[in-house]
Amino acid sequence: MRRIIFATKNQGKIAEIQEIMKELNLEILSLESAGIDADIIENGSSFEENAIIKVKEIMKLTNDIVMADDSGLEIDYLNGAPGVYSSRFEGENTPYDIKNNKILSMLEGVPDEKRTARFVCVIAVGFPNGEIITTKGTIEGRIGYEIKGENGFGYDPIFYVPEYNMTTAQMSPQLKNQISHRAKALNQMKAQLRIRLGEILE
Numbered sequence: 612m613r614r615i616i617f618a619t620k621n622q623g624k625i626a627e628i629q630e631i632m633k634e635l636n637l638e639i640l641s642l643e644s645a646g647i648d649a650d651i652i653e654n655g656s657s658f659e660e661n662a663i664i665k666v667k668e669i670m671k672l673t674n675d676i677v678m679a680d681d682s683g684l685e686i687d688y689l690n691g692a693p694g695v696y697s698s699r700f701e702g703e704n705t706p707y708d709i710k711n712n713k714i715l716s717m718l719e720g721v722p723d724e725k726r727t728a729r730f731v732c733v734i735a736v737g738f739p740n741g742e743i744i745t746t747k748g749t750i751e752g753r754i755g756y757e758i759k760g761e762n763g764f765g766y767d768p769i770f771y772v773p774e775y776n777m778t779t780a781q782m783s784p785q786l787k788n789q790i791s792h793r794a795k796a797l798n799q800m801k802a803q804l805r806i807r808l809g810e811i812l813e
């Protein structure tokens with residue numbers, strides 16, 4: 612079975628990716644289960660750059676196919692912030708309650724139509740021949756007026772999706788996994804891998 616190393620230490624992401632990719636004949640391994648120890652500095656200025664940085668660093672350490680992702684929240688009223696700084700916004704170790712309340716206060720008095728925002732996810736895959744491809748998924752929404760919902764993580768409690776009249780933290784994990792930025796980017800990558808790896812995966 613063909614192996615793919617997924618450049619994350621987050622077991623939650625591995626589980627989500629294994630679920631979405633399950634009908635492909637691929638073994639998806641975390642860095643840990645592949646025995647790779649790497650501390651990667653994500654200093655790119657876009658999600659694409661960061662995903663590619665991660666893939667390139669791990670490609671130096673293995674001949675397997677390597678996959679990485681980078682994601683975050685873009686708020687139009689804040690000119691795209693926190694963007695690539697999403698996890699570092701207000702400090703890497705600051706609880707999301709505080710980060711989310713900070714964003715709500717930065718948008719105080721801002722009307723509905725100017726509260727547009729999106730979650731973005733870029734997936735990059737590097738092949739042993741050195742080629743790297745990327746796919747991108749987004750989910751459009753608005754920043755709410757208060758923290759709502761217990762599910763999900765990060766900025767989910769302030770990310771309101773008008774079509775569903777709820778935040779992504781109020782969605783069931785099943786629903787979020789069907790419509791999320793990460794699911795869209797992964798599904799596109801699945802289609803690319805089917806084409807590129809062809810019969811190996813059938």
Ligand code: IMP
Pocket residue numbers: 680681682683684697698730763764765766767779791
């Ligand atoms: P990374 O892709 O693991 O570097 O994560 C980027 C950051 O973006 C996360 O720490 C969250 O702050 C935010 N983020 C990315 N995806 C989501 C999501 O689905 N819900 C809430 N926050 C998210």
